[in-house]
Amino acid sequence: MKADSNPCALPASKRESGDDRRIAVAKAARQIIVEKGLEGLRTRDIAARVGINIATLHYHVPTKEALVALVAESIRDDFRVQAMRHPRVGKTGLEQLYMEFDDFREATREMPEVIIILTELVERARRDATVAEIVLPMHRFWRSRFEDIFRLGIADGSFRPDLDPEAGAMITTGALSDSWRRPDTSPSMIEQALAELERAFIRKS
Amino acid sequence: MKADSNPCALPASKRESGDDRRIAVAKAARQIIVEKGLEGLRTRDIAARVGINIATLHYHVPTKEALVALVAESIRDDFRVQAMRHPRVGKTGLEQLYMEFDDFREATREMPEVIIILTELVERARRDATVAEIVLPMHRFWRSRFEDIFRLGIADGSFRPDLDPEAGAMITTGALSDSWRRPDTSPSMIEQALAELERAFIRKS
DNA sequence: TGCCCACTCAATCATTTGATTGATTGAGGT
DNA sequence: ACCTCAATCAATCAAATGATTGAGTGGGCA
Numbered sequence: 001m002k003a004d005s006n007p008c009a010l011p012a013s014k015r016e017s018g019d020d021r022r023i024a025v026a027k028a029a030r031q032i033i034v035e036k037g038l039e040g041l042r043t044r045d046i047a048a049r050v051g052i053n054i055a056t057l058h059y060h061v062p063t064k065e066a067l068v069a070l071v072a073e074s075i076r077d078d079f080r081v082q083a084m085r086h087p088r089v090g091k092t093g094l095e096q097l098y099m100e101f102d103d104f105r106e107a108t109r110e111m112p113e114v115i116i117i118l119t120e121l122v123e124r125a126r127r128d129a130t131v132a133e134i135v136l137p138m139h140r141f142w143r144s145r146f147e148d149i150f151r152l153g154i155a156d157g158s159f160r161p162d163l164d165p166e167a168g169a170m171i172t173t174g175a176l177s178d179s180w181r182r183p184d185t186s187p188s189m190i191e192q193a194l195a196e197l198e199r200a201f202i203r204k205s
Numbered sequence: 206m207k208a209d210s211n212p213c214a215l216p217a218s219k220r221e222s223g224d225d226r227r228i229a230v231a232k233a234a235r236q237i238i239v240e241k242g243l244e245g246l247r248t249r250d251i252a253a254r255v256g257i258n259i260a261t262l263h264y265h266v267p268t269k270e271a272l273v274a275l276v277a278e279s280i281r282d283d284f285r286v287q288a289m290r291h292p293r294v295g296k297t298g299l300e301q302l303y304m305e306f307d308d309f310r311e312a313t314r315e316m317p318e319v320i321i322i323l324t325e326l327v328e329r330a331r332r333d334a335t336v337a338e339i340v341l342p343m344h345r346f347w348r349s350r351f352e353d354i355f356r357l358g359i360a361d362g363s364f365r366p367d368l369d370p371e372a373g374a375m376i377t378t379g380a381l382s383d384s385w386r387r388p389d390t391s392p393s394m395i396e397q398a399l400a401e402l403e404r405a406f407i408r409k410s
Numbered sequence: 411t412g413c414c415c416a417c418t419c420a421a422t423c424a425t426t427t428g429a430t431t432g433a434t435t436g437a438g439g440t
Numbered sequence: 441a442c443c444t445c446a447a448t449c450a451a452t453c454a455a456a457t458g459a460t461t462g463a464g465t466g467g468g469c470a
Contacts, residue, residue, distance in 0.1 A: 063429085164400070199368070
């Protein structure tokens with residue numbers, strides 16, 4: 001029996017339930033995408049990493065297209081968990097912005113690979129409608145969240161009255177995802193950017 | 206003789222100079238990258254589009270890696286031409302920011318495909334040192350240009366005294382390239398973002 | 411004229427790669 | 441004990457793909 005990288009549940013069984021296999025496949029695929037990009041994703045490599053035969057892989061995930069969609073769904077699930085972690089009710093706009101920034105810091109720290117995969121998926125979304133349908137809503141959701149924060153913050157006096165919530169959200173998500181994506185961005189530079197974003201939108205006394 | 210898509214110079218000759226061929230190859234490769242992505246780039250397709258044999262292609266560009274590097278250089282050249290078009294001397298920080306914004310509008314209008322290819326190249330730069338060496342300096346150059354503008358603008362009173370030039374440049378280039386890259390960004394949204402960037406950094410009277 | 415060499419092509423190779431086929435295994439139900 | 445079927449694998453296919461080989465071809469120069 002090959003390397004059992006998932007030492008939980010029932011290691012005694014040679015068979016896995018279909019769901020567990022699909023999860024394992026998604027995980028392996030994500031690792032390979034991080035290492036070699038979507039371009040370098042090979043069904044054989046995934047099967048090898050999971051420790052199953054190529055045919056078995058095809059049994060669980062019929063085509064490569066479905067496999068990419070599976071990865072996209074997996075990323076979306078992670079994103080949702082991350083987004084729903086901290087409740088926002090009853091906070092001011094500025095407080096919520098701080099929370100959103102903290103979530104971003106946490107994400108860069110704890111799941112840095114997600115944005116790498118996400119970038120590749122967004123790239124592919126231009127040509128793959130299935131992926132687009134899964135991935136683009138994620139970014140829209142993230143952006144709309146900043147929009148809401150800015151609207152609230154304008155109303156409660158946290159932010160400039162002349163702040164355009166849509167544009168502010170676009171700038172913020174754009175700047176954050178771009179700085180996250182780039183290989184030459186240091187953590188301290190991200191902190192600089194976050195601080196500057198705050199100054200850019202905050203209401204000056 | 207197949208489709209001569211380049212009706213200039215010397216259509217009477219069956220031979221092209223090596224340089225012309227390489228240019229034609231780069232052009233064809235760029236088209237294909239726009240259509241199918243770097244992942245879908247095939248030497249055969251390039252050769253077919255240029256109207257030459259695969260072996261001839263390999264004669265001019267020895268390997269696929271060299272081909273990608275050629276495309277990267279080609280993009281860099283376009284970028285340089287675009288960047289150097291308008292002289293900046295003797296303007297205030299705000300005026301230069303306007304000019305930079307105009308250049309950006311012009312780029313999105315007249316060479317929208319460049320950012321698509323550039324994004325793919327940046328993506329690949331994480332794994333390909335050759336491409337990284339060509340592509341990453343471009344972004345650094347663009348960013349440093351905004352840095353200079355912000356420094357000047359702080360000194361001449363255009364921008365907020367508490368503006369961090371580095372962070373501002375990061376935010377600006379990040380927001381612009383991200384909004385340019387996304388397939389669901391309309392021109393009016395870019396205008397909104399540009400206007401908001403101005404409000405974000407400008408000195409309030 | 412004759413040679414050199416940049417340039418070009420048809421044919422072919424060696425791998426890679428997504429997918430399929432047909433047989434086998436074993437857990438759970440009756 | 442027997443049956444069923446999800447799950448698994450070895451073997452193989454067909455197409456795609458980057459690269460090479462070897463044979464020209466013609467313009468320019470001695």
